[in-house]
Amino acid sequence: MIEYNKRNIRTWSLLGPSGAHGTAAIELAETNPNVLMLTADLCFFSGLERFKSAFPDRLYNFGIAEQNMIGAAAGLAKEGFIPFVNTYASFCTSRCADQVRVNMSYMKLPVKLIGLTAGYAAGVLGATHMSVEDLAFMRALPNITVISPADCTEIIKAVIASAETPEPTYIRLTGPQNTPIVYKEDYDFQIGKAVTIQEGEDVCIIATGSMVYHAMQTAKLLETEGVSCTVLNMHTIKPLDIDAIMEANEKHKLLVTAEEHNIIGGLYSAVSEVLCRGGIHTPVLPVAINDFFAHSGSYHYQMRESGLSADLMKEKIIKNLSQ
Amino acid sequence: MSNEDMIKRCGEAAKRIRRNIVEMTYGTGNAGAHLGGSLSMVELLAGLYVGPIRFDPENPTWEERDRVILSKGHAAMALYPAMAEAGIIEEKELSTFKKDGSRLGGHPSLNGLPGIEFASGSLGQGLSLGVGTCLALKRKRNTESRVFVFLGDGECDEGSVWEAAASAAHYGLNQLVAVVDINSIQYDGYTDDVLNMSPFENKWRDFGWDTSVIDGHNMAEILNAYKHKGDKPFVILAHTVKGKGISFMEDNWKYHNASLTEELYKQALEELETAI
Numbered sequence: 001m002i003e004y005n006k007r008n009i010r011t012w013s014l015l016g017p018s019g020a021h022g023t024a025a026i027e028l029a030e031t032n033p034n035v036l037m038l039t040a041d042l043c044f045f046s047g048l049e050r051f052k053s054a055f056p057d058r059l060y061n062f063g064i065a066e067q068n069m070i071g072a073a074a075g076l077a078k079e080g081f082i083p084f085v086n087t088y089a090s091f092c093t094s095r096c097a098d099q100v101r102v103n104m105s106y107m108k109l110p111v112k113l114i115g116l117t118a119g120y121a122a123g124v125l126g127a128t129h130m131s132v133e134d135l136a137f138m139r140a141l142p143n144i145t146v147i148s149p150a151d152c153t154e155i156i157k158a159v160i161a162s163a164e165t166p167e168p169t170y171i172r173l174t175g176p177q178n179t180p181i182v183y184k185e186d187y188d189f190q191i192g193k194a195v196t197i198q199e200g201e202d203v204c205i206i207a208t209g210s211m212v213y214h215a216m217q218t219a220k221l222l223e224t225e226g227v228s229c230t231v232l233n234m235h236t237i238k239p240l241d242i243d244a245i246m247e248a249n250e251k252h253k254l255l256v257t258a259e260e261h262n263i264i265g266g267l268y269s270a271v272s273e274v275l276c277r278g279g280i281h282t283p284v285l286p287v288a289i290n291d292f293f294a295h296s297g298s299y300h301y302q303m304r305e306s307g308l309s310a311d312l313m314k315e316k317i318i319k320n321l322s323q
Numbered sequence: 324m325s326n327e328d329m330i331k332r333c334g335e336a337a338k339r340i341r342r343n344i345v346e347m348t349y350g351t352g353n354a355g356a357h358l359g360g361s362l363s364m365v366e367l368l369a370g371l372y373v374g375p376i377r378f379d380p381e382n383p384t385w386e387e388r389d390r391v392i393l394s395k396g397h398a399a400m401a402l403y404p405a406m407a408e409a410g411i412i413e414e415k416e417l418s419t420f421k422k423d424g425s426r427l428g429g430h431p432s433l434n435g436l437p438g439i440e441f442a443s444g445s446l447g448q449g450l451s452l453g454v455g456t457c458l459a460l461k462r463k464r465n466t467e468s469r470v471f472v473f474l475g476d477g478e479c480d481e482g483s484v485w486e487a488a489a490s491a492a493h494y495g496l497n498q499l500v501a502v503v504d505i506n507s508i509q510y511d512g513y514t515d516d517v518l519n520m521s522p523f524e525n526k527w528r529d530f531g532w533d534t535s536v537i538d539g540h541n542m543a544e545i546l547n548a549y550k551h552k553g554d555k556p557f558v559i560l561a562h563t564v565k566g567k568g569i570s571f572m573e574d575n576w577k578y579h580n581a582s583l584t585e586e587l588y589k590q591a592l593e594e595l596e597t598a599i
Contacts, residue, residue, distance in 0.1 A: 060458065060494075068451045068486035075455020078440065081462065083455075099483075102445050103452075107433050 002027045002160075004153060004186035012152035015047065016177030017121070020152035021114055022047025024159035025084065029055045035163055038073050038085045040066045046086040046116055070096045073111045074103035082110065082163050088122065089115030089131035089172060093138060104168035105141035111169075112162050118148075118172040119210060119260030120294070120302035127293040130302075131172075136265020138170045139238050145169040145191060146238040148259075150212035151182040154235060157189040165191065174209035174260050176299045182212050182233070192236045194244040200228035203317060204248040204255050208234045208267045211258035211287070214303075217310035218258075218317070225318060237270060245274050249282050256285045256317055260308060263288040285320050287313050329374060330542045336408045337369040337542070338595065341568050343404035345591045347420040348583050354421060355582030356429070358572055360475060361401035363506035363539070363563040368405035370545035371471060380410045383437035387467045390440045390456050394449020395475035395504065396430035397580075403427050411438040447481025449474065450501060454487050457496040472501045477509030480518045485530065491556040492531025499556040500549075501532075504539060506565035508576050527558045539563035569594055 002008075002023070012020045025048060028035040038060045039046055052059050062069040066087055073083040085092060092113050093100065104111050115134055122129040138146045145167045149155040155173060162169040187195065194206075197216060207215035212233045219229035230252065232244060248255055255275075259267040268286040275281040289306045303309050307316065324332070341362060348356040372378075377389045393402050400420065407414040419425035426436040430444030441452050453472040460468055478484065491499050503523075511517050520526065527534050533553045537544040539561030548559045565579070566572030569591045572581075583591065 062486075062490055063493075065486035065490065067447075067483040068454065068490055071448050071451020071483070071487065072455035072458065072490065074441070075452045075457075076459045077455075078452075079456060079459030079463070081459055098445055099448060099451070102442065102448060107442050 002156065006184065009153050009181060009184060012156065013179045013181050014177075015152065016179050017152060017155055017173035017175055018045060018047035018116060020047070020155040021086065021159060021173065022049070022051055024156040025051045026054060027156070028160060028163050029058060032082065032163055034080060035082045035084065036060065036076060038062060038069055038083050040064055040069050040087045040091070042087055042116070046114070066091050066096050067099050070099035070103060070111065074107065074109045077109040077111050082112065084112045084114060084159070086114035086116055088129055089118035089134050090129060093131065093134040093170070097137065101141055105143050108143045108168060110166050113170045114159070115170060115172045119174040120299050121174060121176055123294065123297050123299050123302040126296040130294065132262045132289050132293070133265065134172060135237055135259070135261050135267070136269070139265065139270065143168060144238065145236070146172070147191065147236050148172040148174065148209040149235055150209060150233050151175070152179050153181070153183045154189060158191070158235065161189060161191055172209060180213035182216065189235070192239045192241060194241040195233040195235065197231040197233055198229070200230045201251070202228045202253055203321070204230040204232060204252040205258055206232045206234050206245065206248065206255060206267065206271055207258035208237060210260050211308065214308060214310050214313060215258050218313045221310060221314040222317060227317070227321065234267060237267060240270050240274060242274050245271055246278065249275060249278070252282055254285060254317070254321060255282050256287060258287040258308070258313065261288055263291055285317065287316060326546070329546060333366070333369050333373045333542050333546065336373045337365045338598070340365045340369055340401060340404040340408065341595050342592065343407070343414070343417050344400050345569070345583070345588065345595065347400050347417055349588040350418055351421045351582065353582050355580055356400050356421065357397040357580050359508065359565040359576070359578040360395060360504065360506060361398045362567045362569065362572065363565045364398055364401050364473065364504040365567065366540045366542055366545055367473070367502055367504060367561055368401050369408065370542055371549060372405040372409040374546050375549050376409060377468065378409060378411065378438065380437070383411065386463070387465060389468055390470045391438065392441055392449045392453050392470065392472045393431055393443050394472050395446065395478050396443030398473070398504070399427070399429060399431050402431065406438050412436065446475070446478040447483040450484050450487035450491070453499050453501070454491050454494070454496060457491070457499045458494060460498055461496075466498070469498050469500055472499070474501060474503045475509070476503055476505040476507065476514050476520070476523070477517070479503065479520060488527065488530040488532065495554065496556050497554050500551075501556070501558040503558060503560050504563055505560060506563045508565045508574070508579070510579055512576060524560055527560070531555060533557045534560060536560045536562070540567060568598065
């Protein structure tokens with residue numbers, strides 16, 4: 001049984017999102033005989049080397065052939081297994097778009113898709129390996145649960161929780177190795193239920209994935225300027241926690257959405273859609289990638305260039321409040 | 324039952340299936356249906372569904388059933404009457420084909436129709452589903468079931484088919500039987516002109532499959548091919564005629580997807596009636 005103690009949480013952060021994924025895979029294998037891991041020549045990169053040693057007959061490597069991997073996963077799912085499929089986020093979503101659409105969305109087969117290095121984590125490899133549009137695509141598909149965990153602890157919780165639901169699921173892994181820690185101790189994680197990290201009065205930053213930590217940093221910076229912030233971890237993008245958004249709408253004078261994703265189709269869109277339905281609402285300020293493809297560059301460089309770092313986020317919010 | 328009797332029985336079923344295909348198309352009115360590629364695979368389906376298939380209509384999720392995947396989903400109009408021959412659905416339901424609210428859509432879908440393992444329609448995906456299903460059977464130590472995947476020759480243009488072919492051989496999936504309906508015509512013309520995939524049999528062999536090239540309208544050859552057992556995945560390369568059985572449709576790309584006037588409908592039925 002996995003222990004959510006301080007030591008483990010620090011270790012998972014050091015291992016990074018892939019390592020956390022591998023840790024969850026071992027836990028699942030030990031507790032659920034139907035769980036299988038599928039990869040497309042990324043066994044080690046996806047953090048499954050320990051899994052491979054411990055459960056060699058439960059790991060399928062399909063080579064660099066992602067479309068076939070998704071189809072094979074659907075076949076395994078139909079026969080009662082729980083296949084976790086991993087590759088770079090861009091290759092398991094846009095590359096296999098039709099396989100995901102037909103097998104997971106249309107047929108509702110409970111394949112669990114793990115999108116590695118979403119956002120800028122693989123920034124040095126260039127735009128082919130940065131997935132900045134996966135939320136938009138996956139969110140538009142009926143029947144698929146979309147989760148974007150905030151840190152390595154939440155990755156483990158999300159992966160384990162996804163095995164317990166019959167829903168086809170996409171889990172988007174963001175953040176670099178030495179992943180910033182949002183949760184220093186155990187907490188209650190439920191798919192579809194946002195988590196309030198801190199409560200404030202003026203601004204509510206609704207953040208997802210890696211941006212939850214940056215939102216917390218931003219809130220600290222804003223505090224020094226007399227602006228009090230709520231930070232909401234919207235780890236599930238679909239189904240969206242509408243109640244949490246409506247509550248934030250009522251209690252604050254500005255909502256900010258923060259995501260390591262394109263400004264179109266992701267969290268900003270999802271939150272705005274909910275608020276528009278309600279008529280009069282608080283303004284929503286997006287912190288997101290402003291509809292462009294970045295060229296090769298380090299994670300932190302990319303984050304700054306896109307205005308996603310805490311200091312730039314703070315400036316944007318202050319500017320908005322003073323208008 | 325003797326082999327001769329089985330050949331005869333399957334042949335009679337094929338005749339009924341062809342007649343049903345004409346009726347179903349006419350029933351769609353101006354909408355039309357995929358006649359050519361349905362008529363070309365009638366014997367292949369009749370041979371399986373009246374022949375060796377392991378399927379209990381009373382228990383359609385029986386673990387040891389054979390799984391059938393119609394990867395060329397546009398030939399659903401041949402599949403449904405073949406399923407009726409096996410008693411999986413009632414023949415009277417065929418008249419609902421492509422009607423609003425029917426279980427018998429233009430492509431198979433997971434809408435509660437027994438015997439449909441997967442939805443299809445987007446080409447090039449069925450063989451991967453077959454690979455996953457066979458991996459699952461192996462994990463469950465189910466050595467009795469086979470997984471039949473019906474593909475079109477035009478469909479084999481899709482790269483994903485060859486990804487699946489490679490992985491089937493890699494994992495030694497000898498319960499996997501691919502049946503390629505080689506009617507030599509795809510939407511835009513002859514397959515050799517649109518995208519020449521020859522030498523086709525060599526490709527499958529080079530990907531690590533056992534192969535058998537047959538006349539896809541010869542029931543004796545079909546039933547014999549279905550008896551194959553080996554250590555590798557197995558592909559039946561069935562040479563067929565698009566629009567088979569109706570003179571004005573045979574080898575005519577215009578009948579890939581078409582409707583029938585009353586006059587042509589009557590002519591088609593008459594031809595099928597008088598065929599030996």
